[in-house]
Amino acid sequence: xxxxxxxxxxxxxxxxxxxxxxxxxxxxxxxxxxxxxxxxxxxxxxxxxxxxxxxxxxxxxxxxxxxxxxxxxxxxxxxxxxxxxxxxxxxxxxxxxxxxxxxxxxxxxxxxxxxxxxxxxxxxxxxxxxxxxxxxxxxxxxxxxxxxxxxxxxxxxxxxxxxxxxxxxxxxx
Numbered sequence: 714x715x716x717x718x719x720x721x722x723x724x725x726x727x728x729x730x731x732x733x734x735x736x737x738x739x740x741x742x743x744x745x746x747x748x749x750x751x752x753x754x755x756x757x758x759x760x761x762x763x764x765x766x767x768x769x770x771x772x773x774x775x776x777x778x779x780x781x782x783x784x785x786x787x788x789x790x791x792x793x794x795x796x797x798x799x800x801x802x803x804x805x806x807x808x809x810x811x812x813x814x815x816x817x818x819x820x821x822x823x824x825x826x827x828x829x830x831x832x833x834x835x836x837x838x839x840x841x842x843x844x845x846x847x848x849x850x851x852x853x854x855x856x857x858x859x860x861x862x863x864x865x866x867x868x869x870x871x872x873x874x875x876x877x878x879x880x881x882x883x884x885x886x
């Protein structure tokens with residue numbers, strides 16, 4: 714069976730399913746009900762409008778960079794810039810005694826910290842769905858310290874104090 718014939722069959726099945734579903738939704742028990750107009754935007758008549766609430770900020774213990782509410786201290790999500798700019802600014806300001814080489818891709822970045830010519834630390838910034846393991850394995854095999862941060866994991870704020878403290882510990886400072 715060719716791809717085109719499969720597509721046409723799938724289209725026909727989907728069309729039949731949609732027609733049947735619409736018929737059942739409009740007249741589930743065979744009654745004649747007038748159709749009610751539905752407002753746009755996915756709202757139905759009688760539903761409530763969602764109420765917007767600004768995020769609640771709370772004091773956190775430096776280094777405690779996770780939880781349901783955004784901390785008041787500087788963090789990745791209240792930084793005026795991208796996640797890459799946030800980490801780049803922290804690493805270059807707080808660890809100026811290291812030569813830092815960075816590489817950014819669309820959803821990931823690496824920061825390599827050098828003490829002289831020796832690699833002192835490898836840091837990966839990943840998205841939460843990433844399954845990357847190569848750099849981690851290479852570092853383990855070479856005995857190089859390795860850190861990983863996620864830039865889009867809900868509830869993980871990557872506060873400045875947390876990033877600095879954790880990176881400093883990995884560098885042995």
